[in-house]
Amino acid sequence: MHIIDGKSYDLIVCGCGVAGFTAAVQGARAGLKTAVIERYGMPGGILTVGGNNDIAQFFAHHKQVIRGIGWEYVTRLAEAGYAVIPDKMADGPHWIYGVHVNIPAAAHMMDMMLTEAGAELYYGQPAAAVETEHTEEENGILVTGVVIASKEGLRRLRGKVFIDCTGDGDAAIYAGAQYECGGESEDGFLQPGTIRFYLDKLDLPEDVKNNADRILREYRNNGRMDPTDVRGRTMDTMLSARGNNIGHVSGFNGADSDSRTASEVAGRASIYRLMNALKDAGVPMDPFPPIEVIAPEVAVRESRRILCDGYMTEEKYVSGYEYPDAVCTSFYPIDLHRHGDNGIRQTFLTDGQIPTVPLSALIVKGISNMLVAGRCASGDRLANSAYRVKASCMAMGQAAAACAAVALRDGVTLRQADLEKIRTLLRQNDAIVTAADVTD
Template structure:
């Protein structure tokens, strides 16, 4: 246990991970008056939206009405006000669910996150990661490792919004991971070619020969479709983003796939000058660890729209499991009028008194997780975790003892939408 002289600072709440869930959690905790730190390994906030270029958050609306609002929606509105997003007509139910995703300008979006965090009083700790967590008298001690080495901080409550349940693992709580994981994607934009000059038969011959020789890996949609869309689509199989070593392999594999594909395309007339004009700095990871929570959202409870007795937010996205061994996507659409809910207990690792979890790794089975892992749902769970942690600090109680009625009332006071008929189907 670090001595008093070794403690570099003290917070009421420490949030780990500056993505969709972590930013909303930190802003909510700080707005509730708590000394809040937001720890992020990168030098920029936004998580997958920014560093993996998945810059199309959703879904905030279902069946013509808004189901997720609060801090997450405030981020979208502020981005739009600054010219960083255009909002569709949400009163019209789209033919396909993804049509209500909102494309955001990455720079403006990240700058809005900076501004909202600082306005709320959040202490931003970029370029740092948790290295150890120890429970001690009067609080929990966290070792952060950064450019100046390892430093200890004291906190009352913690929120794990790392996406991979990293802090959950450091604290020894149980986690779950499938034997096979969903593939990853490296988002990119390509240009410099003349699609009208491309002979599709020659393109297909070059592609098939490169596949046979092992020069490239199979492409998700076919290269001509990719050239029309201006993006090399991919499913990078057999990757695990849960640890630094395996995440390194994932990143290298994704970049190699992109480079090999572009190199092969340069042999095709019309593509001689093809180039990668943008690529994400990180490979988008769909699935790693999930916590073993006080409650687990399973596929049936999700798609049926079951309203949990301790429901704290809605989630709206179809089951969307990308198969690990190919390009098949198992989708199960949500029936008209149904809006799934997520329970507070799914944010609590079993037996936890001081740790809450928000975002992609909250407690659920693989099928439900493939749906509620999207950004708007992560924002909603982040706000719920931030508010619950603040209440637990005020009441000096376990996160498991936070009164659900109070939590729901406070979330609504801060603009969130909370399921009204908790406990009923």
């Protein structure tokens, strides 16, 4: 098969969701010739394409516990009027600390910050394969290039260090990494995904809302809707969420293409059932139901966790353990969505804990020059249900790129990179590395 020879880079970031975005910005700002590969035409992943415009959470315990490039990003968006940053002194449930962004501006700001930093963008070009050779140095795999599917054909980009930020760990898997997916759970299923729909902002009369609630209940009971279609939502709560994070698409594996295809079909069928219910409830049609746009795919909560040298555990997460090689902080409750409509298993961190992420949980086991960051980082599934949130993914992306930068500058492998130099570089870029950096 013919593969076009493309450019060579110091750093190649695969996937430009929130983790890939900060990784590419940090890499380029540290002087690395950086490429970022994204399968869609839009950066942002679940934040933008997936339609979940909430970034949780930079604040906890009335303090700022995550900063860095992710924080710069939301601050710039807020200054431009496209993000709402909550009051860190507010009291309330964890979700009040999410930063809400406007999706088109959020994607544009990523384009701007990436290009300002000098990263080269490969949008609409999925990573389709990875080329490797054996390395004696660490008795493992050396990744030499990534093959992307471009409009011109398959194209090879060569790199010195690779960071997999695909959410599902695709690039790491192509390179031969080991992984976990699911595991011990109460019900044996992966967590459900959710397909975002965009519900018009309607000011519905009370009688129409009441009728819609009655129809939704009735249709759930008589099987015309699935209980997971809107879960327990009422018309009022759906209108205030505007279709964000409503239904569950359950029983699928987002890291299995056949299963994923089935989930897309199921997700759209779920929205179709909802639209029919709204029609039957007398919600105004103009000329269609007030849902005309949906996300292009089901957003995946859980898939592969790539095995790295280190591994984050729930126990250490909820106790706010400081790993000796901590490179960033994370914050969220343990938040495992159960199969179907069976609620969420949660553990809250209410005693001042600030969990950390060890560098070793980002360096892919058995591969000498690949890191992972974001949802596919290494840990158990309960820890993953917390560290997968966006502000934490942003912190991980930045930390992974800082490791790449120090290793390449010093001409050493990722595992030999000087931890204190990595931390210094991160702090120079406004990141919080450990709880000791949390001041206010």
